[in-house]
Amino acid sequence: MIILGIESSCDETAAAVVEDGCKILSSIVSTQVEVHHKYGGVVPELASRMHMEAILPVVTQALETAGITMDDIDGVAATRGPGLVGALLVGFSFAKAFAWARGLPWTGVNHLEGHIYSVFLGKTPPSLPFVILLASGGHTNLYHVTSPNDFELMGQTRDDAAGEAFDKVAKMLGLGYPGGAVIEKLAAKGDPGKIRFPRSYLDKEGFDFSFSGLKSAVARHLQQRKEPLTPEDVADIAASFQEAVLDVLSFKLINAARVKGCRTVALAGGVSANTALGRRVAKDAAARKMTLALPPLSLCGDNAAMIAARGHRLIQDGTLCQLDHDVFSRTRV
Amino acid sequence: MILELYCTSHNRTQAAGEKLGSLISSRMTMALHGDLGAGKTTFVQGIAKGLGVPDTYYVTSPTYTLINEYPGRVPLYHMDLYRLGDIDELEYLGFDEIISSPGAIVVEWPEILGSHFVKFDLDITIKTDKAFNRKIIIKASGLDGTNLLRELSV
Numbered sequence: 395m396i397i398l399g400i401e402s403s404c405d406e407t408a409a410a411v412v413e414d415g416c417k418i419l420s421s422i423v424s425t426q427v428e429v430h431h432k433y434g435g436v437v438p439e440l441a442s443r444m445h446m447e448a449i450l451p452v453v454t455q456a457l458e459t460a461g462i463t464m465d466d467i468d469g470v471a472a473t474r475g476p477g478l479v480g481a482l483l484v485g486f487s488f489a490k491a492f493a494w495a496r497g498l499p500w501t502g503v504n505h506l507e508g509h510i511y512s513v514f515l516g517k518t519p520p521s522l523p524f525v526i527l528l529a530s531g532g533h534t535n536l537y538h539v540t541s542p543n544d545f546e547l548m549g550q551t552r553d554d555a556a557g558e559a560f561d562k563v564a565k566m567l568g569l570g571y572p573g574g575a576v577i578e579k580l581a582a583k584g585d586p587g588k589i590r591f592p593r594s595y596l597d598k599e600g601f602d603f604s605f606s607g608l609k610s611a612v613a614r615h616l617q618q619r620k621e622p623l624t625p626e627d628v629a630d631i632a633a634s635f636q637e638a639v640l641d642v643l644s645f646k647l648i649n650a651a652r653v654k655g656c657r658t659v660a661l662a663g664g665v666s667a668n669t670a671l672g673r674r675v676a677k678d679a680a681a682r683k684m685t686l687a688l689p690p691l692s693l694c695g696d697n698a699a700m701i702a703a704r705g706h707r708l709i710q711d712g713t714l715c716q717l718d719h720d721v722f723s724r725t726r727v
Numbered sequence: 728m729i730l731e732l733y734c735t736s737h738n739r740t741q742a743a744g745e746k747l748g749s750l751i752s753s754r755m756t757m758a759l760h761g762d763l764g765a766g767k768t769t770f771v772q773g774i775a776k777g778l779g780v781p782d783t784y785y786v787t788s789p790t791y792t793l794i795n796e797y798p799g800r801v802p803l804y805h806m807d808l809y810r811l812g813d814i815d816e817l818e819y820l821g822f823d824e825i826i827s828s829p830g831a832i833v834v835e836w837p838e839i840l841g842s843h844f845v846k847f848d849l850d851i852t853i854k855t856d857k858a859f860n861r862k863i864i865i866k867a868s869g870l871d872g873t874n875l876l877r878e879l880s881v
Contacts, residue, residue: 478793480819532791553768553786562763563791606768606788607737613764613857724796726838 395468396577397709398492399702401455403477403505404532407448410698411460411467415706416589418515419460420547421692421699424448445484450694453488456698467498471705474502475679475722482721492584496614501708502715503701507545509662510537511707512700520658520687525651527643527672528688530663530695531557531572536646538654540665542707548650549601556639557665559605563635564613567628577632578668584626585635591638608638648678667694728873732881733872734861740766740853741773743863750878751801755871756845758837766861770853771805771833778803778831789835794820802830809810809836814844824827848872 397415401408407424418570424444457463472489479648486502493500495706511527513520520526523540525548534551546612554562557574564573569580594604612635616623623631643665651659657677676686693699708714734740751774761767772786780786789795789807797803802824811817817840826832826845832876837845850866866877 479821530791535753548786551787552785553772555791558790559787566763578870602785606764608768610764610859613762613855617855617859618857 395706395710396462397702397706398453398456398467398470398489399503399698399700399705400470400472400485400489401505401508401696401701402445402449402481403473403475404481404696406696407445407452407485408451408696408698408701409449409456410702411456411462411517412699412702415703416519417512417712419462420456420458421457421697422452422459423695423697424452434515438541443480449484449488452670466495467496467627469493469498469705469709470500471509471701471709472500473701474719475505475723477505477725479721479723481523481722486721488721492713494642494717499682499709499714501705501713502602502719502721503708504702505696505701506533506535508704509701510539510545510660511704512697513687514664515699515703516623516689518650518685520660520685523654523656524658524660524687525647525654525656526660526662527647527666527675528663529556529643529661529665531555531561531574533641534665536601536650538650538656543711548654549603549646551605552596553602553604554609556603556605556643557663559609559639560636560668562609564675566616567615567623568629568630572668574665575667578638578670580629580632581636581670582633584629586637587634588630589634591615591634593638593641593691595642595645596726601646603642603646604611608635612617619676633659636668636670640671643671644675644678647675648682648684651684652677652682657683658685658687662689662694665693677685680686728867728876730861730865730867730876732865734766734863737766737769740769740861740863741776744773744775745772745777745787745876746773747776747865747879748831749773749801750875751778753801753871754793754848755831755875756808756826757831757833757851758835759835759845759851759853760837765853767853769869770851770863774831774833775799775803794825797832801830804828804830805835806833808834808839811839813838814841825839833864836864838856849875 405599410421411419538546561572733792
């Protein structure tokens with residue numbers, strides 16, 4: 395069964411063709427496509443208008459790369475929420491119209507469930523049940539996954555998301571915005587034990603996160619310094635900050651798996667592209683005789699392959715959308 | 728009218744927001760300024776508490792989501808325009824509808840709006856000193872904002 399997946403919940407417009415829920419025939423993300431070049435290489439920070447301009451070229455390229463035509467598609471899946479309504483509507487309406495015109499089954503996918511499915515597209519897909527940390531610019535959620543359709547939210551951030559903390563600290567250090575990836579590079583050269591930034595575990599038995607205190611601690615550290623920052627100082631601050639984040643993320647993830655009696659943990663979302671996080675969690679998991687599952691690097695950020703994978707399961711289960719269905723901006727509590 | 732509040736801790740910053748939130752009974756637009764890590768989200772968490780937003784809703788940073796909405800005595804809209812590259816993108820957020828709605832509306836990084844676009848009832852700036860104590864400076868303009876600030880200063 396070949397599914398066309400579409401994602402447009404936030405900054406990226408993406409389309410992918412996935413066969414049988416696991417074999418990626420193509421995965422196209424708008425920032426990689428020609429459409430942005432007319433902006434002289436400068437991609438707008440928030441590319442909401444771009445969704446409308448990008449959707450057709452992105453879908454066309456997804457079909458071309460997969461080497462298929464519209465006739466080969468068996469079903470369509472698009473992100474329904476959470477996200478920006480104006481952005482979501484572009485992809486969701488496209489999927490609706492496309493499926494209706496072609497007489498295909500179609501479904502709306504929860505963006506966060508899509509990220510969870512990205513690990514099923516990795517080299518070593520996790521076996522159920524498992525606990526997964528979904529960490530990105532907008533989310534820091536822990537889920538206990540017990541079946542292909544059951545995702546129990548165990549904890550979430552109470553203020554800033556982990557990826558956001560990375561981006562904002564990068565900004566404070568004068569590394570640009572967003573600069574989460576730059577922090578990782580610099581951290582590799584710094585001493586993670588140089589500055590003892592606070593670890594906010596909140597309730598150590600609980601699974602909620604908080605990163606705004608850490609962000610403020612970095613701001614305070616910078617404000618109270620007397621000497622100007624040397625490149626070594628910046629690397630030490632980046633390393634010390636990253637260490638504080640990794641300590642908390644890894645501890646909560648492993649502890650959640652321990653409480654739930656799971657032997658497998660997983661990472662997903664943009665922050666899972668941070669290799670230091672992957673190494674730390676792999677080490678902590680091994681100490682507990684647990685295994686770690688990761689998505690392919692290209693599927694850590696927002697993409698449509700994960701949407702197609704999740705959509706494949708929903709379509710197979712007969713969980714379909716109708717023409718009068720609409721997008722949603724927030725996860726319903 | 729200008730009011731200055733000094734907060735020496737996270738809890739006091741939140742308490743200041745809570746007091747402000749508890750006094751809001753109808754539409755109130757607020758611009759919120761402050762550097763990264765100054766305590767803007769903390770302050771808005773207080774406002775939410777004062778507005779009676781249920782504890783089950785976590786008031787989180789809107790930097791990525793751009794807009795967060797919470798139910799309360801008066802609905803709370805928390806926006807962050809930091810990531811907007813162009814004023815046209817406001818249309819995608821439904822900004823016009825929200826800013827003219829009868830809610831408590833907090834806008835972080837409102838500079839992109841320009842002064843002619845929205846006249847905020849309250850203009851709030853959080854500053855930190857060397858010891859990282861917070862000074863919250865609230866300026867009111869118009870009748871609603873000035874009345875609220877009078878109550879707050881008592």
